[in-house]
Amino acid sequence: MFGDDIVMLSRMQFGLTALYHFLFVPLTLGMTFILGIMESVYVMTGREVYKDMTKFWGKLFGINFAMGVTTGITLEFQFGTNWAYYSHYVGDIFGPLLASEGWMAFFLESTFVGLFFFGWDKLSKVQHLTVTWLLAVGTSLSALWILIANGWMQHPVGSEFNYETLRMEMTSFADVFFNPVAQVKFVHTVAAGYVTGSMFVLGISSWYLLNNRDIGFARRSFSIASAFGLASILSVIVLGDESGYTSGETQKIKLAAIEAEWDTHPAPASFTLFGFPNQETQTTEYAIKIPYALGLVATRSLDEPVMGLKDLHAGSVERIKGGMLAYAELQKLRGGDRSEATKQAFASHKDDLGYGLLLKKYTPNVVDADAAMIEKAANDTIPRVAPLFWTFRVMVASGFTMLFIFAMAFYYCATRVADQKRWLMRMAVWGIPLPWIAAETGWFVAEVGRQPWTISGILPTHLSVSSVSSEQLWISIGGFALFYTVLLIIEMYLMLKYVRLGPSSLHTGRYCLEQSAH
Amino acid sequence: MFDYESMRLIWWLLIGVVAIAFALTEGFDFGVSTLLPFVGRTDVERRVIINTVGATWEGNQVWLVLLGGAIFAIWPSVYATLFSGLYLAMMLVLFALFFRPAGFDYRSKVNDPRWRNAWDWGLFIGGTLPPILLGVLAGNLVLGLPFHFDQDLRSFYDGSFWALLSPFALLCGVVTLLGTSFHGALFLKWRTDGAVHQRASAAIAVLGPMLLLGLIAVTAWVVLGIDRPEISQMLGHDAPSNPLNKTVTAVGAGWLAHFLSHPLMLIAPALGFVGLSLAWLLGKGRAMAAAFIFSCLGIAGMLFTLGFGLFPFLLISSTSPNSSLTLWDATSSHSTLLLAFWITVIFLPIVLLYTRWVYKILWGTISEKSIIKDTHSLY
Numbered sequence: 040m041f042g043d044d045i046v047m048l049s050r051m052q053f054g055l056t057a058l059y060h061f062l063f064v065p066l067t068l069g070m071t072f073i074l075g076i077m078e079s080v081y082v083m084t085g086r087e088v089y090k091d092m093t094k095f096w097g098k099l100f101g102i103n104f105a106m107g108v109t110t111g112i113t114l115e116f117q118f119g120t121n122w123a124y125y126s127h128y129v130g131d132i133f134g135p136l137l138a139s140e141g142w143m144a145f146f147l148e149s150t151f152v153g154l155f156f157f158g159w160d161k162l163s164k165v166q167h168l169t170v171t172w173l174l175a176v177g178t179s180l181s182a183l184w185i186l187i188a189n190g191w192m193q194h195p196v197g198s199e200f201n202y203e204t205l206r207m208e209m210t211s212f213a214d215v216f217f218n219p220v221a222q223v224k225f226v227h228t229v230a231a232g233y234v235t236g237s238m239f240v241l242g243i244s245s246w247y248l249l250n251n252r253d254i255g256f257a258r259r260s261f262s263i264a265s266a267f268g269l270a271s272i273l274s275v276i277v278l279g280d281e282s283g284y285t286s287g288e289t290q291k292i293k294l295a296a297i298e299a300e301w302d303t304h305p306a307p308a309s310f311t312l313f314g315f316p317n318q319e320t321q322t323t324e325y326a327i328k329i330p331y332a333l334g335l336v337a338t339r340s341l342d343e344p345v346m347g348l349k350d351l352h353a354g355s356v357e358r359i360k361g362g363m364l365a366y367a368e369l370q371k372l373r374g375g376d377r378s379e380a381t382k383q384a385f386a387s388h389k390d391d392l393g394y395g396l397l398l399k400k401y402t403p404n405v406v407d408a409d410a411a412m413i414e415k416a417a418n419d420t421i422p423r424v425a426p427l428f429w430t431f432r433v434m435v436a437s438g439f440t441m442l443f444i445f446a447m448a449f450y451y452c453a454t455r456v457a458d459q460k461r462w463l464m465r466m467a468v469w470g471i472p473l474p475w476i477a478a479e480t481g482w483f484v485a486e487v488g489r490q491p492w493t494i495s496g497i498l499p500t501h502l503s504v505s506s507v508s509s510e511q512l513w514i515s516i517g518g519f520a521l522f523y524t525v526l527l528i529i530e531m532y533l534m535l536k537y538v539r540l541g542p543s544s545l546h547t548g549r550y551c552l553e554q555s556a557h
Numbered sequence: 558m559f560d561y562e563s564m565r566l567i568w569w570l571l572i573g574v575v576a577i578a579f580a581l582t583e584g585f586d587f588g589v590s591t592l593l594p595f596v597g598r599t600d601v602e603r604r605v606i607i608n609t610v611g612a613t614w615e616g617n618q619v620w621l622v623l624l625g626g627a628i629f630a631i632w633p634s635v636y637a638t639l640f641s642g643l644y645l646a647m648m649l650v651l652f653a654l655f656f657r658p659a660g661f662d663y664r665s666k667v668n669d670p671r672w673r674n675a676w677d678w679g680l681f682i683g684g685t686l687p688p689i690l691l692g693v694l695a696g697n698l699v700l701g702l703p704f705h706f707d708q709d710l711r712s713f714y715d716g717s718f719w720a721l722l723s724p725f726a727l728l729c730g731v732v733t734l735l736g737t738s739f740h741g742a743l744f745l746k747w748r749t750d751g752a753v754h755q756r757a758s759a760a761i762a763v764l765g766p767m768l769l770l771g772l773i774a775v776t777a778w779v780v781l782g783i784d785r786p787e788i789s790q791m792l793g794h795d796a797p798s799n800p801l802n803k804t805v806t807a808v809g810a811g812w813l814a815h816f817l818s819h820p821l822m823l824i825a826p827a828l829g830f831v832g833l834s835l836a837w838l839l840g841k842g843r844a845m846a847a848a849f850i851f852s853c854l855g856i857a858g859m860l861f862t863l864g865f866g867l868f869p870f871l872l873i874s875s876t877s878p879n880s881s882l883t884l885w886d887a888t889s890s891h892s893t894l895l896l897a898f899w900i901t902v903i904f905l906p907i908v909l910l911y912t913r914w915v916y917k918i919l920w921g922t923i924s925e926k927s928i929i930k931d932t933h934s935l936y
Contacts, residue, residue, distance in 0.1 A: 101662055102662065102663070102666070104662075105658040105659050105661070105662035105663065106658070106659070108615060108618075108658040109654075109655050109657075109658045109659060111622075112618075112621075112622060112651060112654055113651060115622050115625050115626060116625060116640060116647055116651055118629065118636075118640075119625070119629065119636045119637055119639065119640025119641060119647075120640045120641055120644055120647050120648070121641070123637035123638065123640065123641035123711075123712060124637070124709075124711050126629060126633055126636050126637040126640075127633050127634050127637045127710055127711070127712070130629055130630065130633020130634075130636060130637070130889060131633060131889040131890050131893045132893075133629070134626065134629035134630030134631070134633055134636070134889065134893075135630040135889075135893055135896055135897045135900070137626040137629055137630065138623065138626040138627050138629065138630040138631075138897060138900070139900055140626065141619060141622055141623035141626045141627070142623065142900060142901065142904035142905070142908065143900075143904060145619045145622055145623070146616060146619050146623075146904075146908045146912070147911075149615040149616045149618065149619045150613075150615075150616035150619075150908075150911060150912055150915050151911075151915070152615055153611070153612030153613050153614075153615060153616065153915065153919070154612065154915050154918060154919065156612065156934075157611070157612040157919060157934070157935070158918060158919070159934070161918050161919065162918065201797065201890070203797035203799060204710075204797045204798045204799055204890070205709060205710045205799070206633070206710070208889075208890040208892075208893070209890065209892055209893050209896070210892075212892075212896050373708070505637075505641035505644070506641065506711065506712065506713045506714065507641060507644050511644050511645060514645065514648070515644070515645075515648045518648060518652055522652055522655050526655065526659060529659065529663065530659075533663060533666055533667070536666075536667075537666070544933075545933070546933045
């Protein structure tokens, strides 16, 4: 229906602006909690250094938070500007989730962030601490709502198609809220945010320690980051969201693609550690496999098989045929035939309607598709395996590297010898990019792995776009590229400036640069 | 009162409330940013101005984000049609808003006059372009937008960006900017002393009459020169949302006749003009709290005038009148309206309560002395 260029450009713009937004989100998630912990210690012990820690790391948080706000508005607008048919089709379910995020999360974090920065002299200690925690709760609640929305896109539950309004409508808010995919995703993602904050504080504190600056300040920051980071990375890994990949066809296809599982093997499936997936021959060359591991990770059992891509492809063919029947009945309903027989025939096939819509790419009438078109549409349901296979492994490798760093840091903090382990501190400094690499590759797997759908099994991506022109898209992409590049340079400049200044930027007179300069 | 028809009406009202909250709160933030380079001459003066809104503007901007989210949730097809149809205009609003978080937060972090001056102009753009474009949008809501739906309810926009900038719409853009600047000047005068206070006072004296004249011009233009469509046939007010199930005639009895058919609606424009006039008269003197409250009432009156005038339309289509969206055929399902209603009933008062508390804590006159004293911790 729409040129492939419109679909590709819309996807590119959404992907880039969302990934860019997610450079700032996880740090906000993690830093607010770390600030809450630091300030709690200050309120409990009354030691000024913890107040300075809250204020200094708060400054870095503030530089990052401004970018999170800037890039977040883009996403709130972009469903409407670039995904208008999607907005019409699922606004009934997706819209209230975004609006709830506004009421419960955005107001909380945005109202209290000002008080966090400017309320130090106007609030009692406990009041200010409460403000900081409300800020932290607000940011994590924001993640909750948007991940329920995203979880619904991955595994749409609690909703059905209404032929009178030609869109999906919510049937059970409880099902949408307690969607298992959403819940797993939420824990996985916020914990990844906490890891990001911890790695940031751990790495920068290590840099101060390596340079023999502000030792007391840096050492305390280092230990808080190591403890919080270890707890968080364990949550990320243990509650890794692969366990969410067993519900729903699309999630199963994603899992099979991540693991390059071409064939269904008898349970328990083995895990392909490395190899070179080949889409043409549908094999994985030079595969190194760990027996039992995939079955355990994916199904939490030893007797359930993990479906392979070839079998999943055959399933798609069947559902596309069902979708053609659903579409034919829908046309009758829209033509005015509201007989009970037609309604029942539609109801019995309507779960496959989305698969029928896949055919719109090849024939606008859907019902006249031939075998070759069905085969093409079924092929569309299988994503490119190699990019998912590799990005997933980059994410996991980053995660385990961080687990090592946090475990060592925590152990040496507990045994009070962390200061002497310069190799570990160097590793922590160089490890600062790891959480971002993991988060960005993680989103790549989640979203590219869902293709060709925006709403799994319900609405194909190529139908979701707005009726805009490629010129309009190029103008907006150009604008984003320009603004986002300039803003990133400015943000990095300020971040590095304040990291170099360290706690001396607070002008308390207690830290190293002030003592030599003044 | 929880039937589909009532919920549709209640939500029309609630979205109006969110739009008014946005206009009243971010309105003065925008206005303060527009006035920033002119009312503040030295760096300290400009910091006084920025710090009157610096700690609270982020919470205010959430009303805009929520307005977008609420329209998405309650009127999905309005959200889809408006945002994709006005694609480039929306992108311009967005790009202009980019200047605000960085402008407020980054400006004082480097002590170089060129850096700070550049951000001042960034804040000016971020506070000036959005009200102009939102005013242009309001003007086009009255004129009708060129869009239609196909049989799958996919919306197509039949116009261009430049066509939005008709003389009437541009007038609406200018008047909206005058409104935010006036509202911002009142706030600024209220919260400051010294030179900034004096100049804000001078701005109020000039902006007040300009705003009132502009509003009179807009009103006259609408009454005398713009057609108003009318619904000639539609399904019941509780029918499933499908905008194609009605017929609309492009030229009806007109805007004035629409108001006169339910004369109580005239309270809204009356409130608008009286409120803003009193705000101007009081704003020249010392009763700043009263002046600001009258300005709020006046702006609310003007937004209600727009809403009442369009009622029951949300988006009028100028090229395919039957595709026009109304509050009876563009809403989400009954259960979603109920869900969103209960969430709003619970959270709106909570948000208002803690916002009030935060303003109470941070309230006080911002002076040049206070900026110099807390030079490292303030914006």
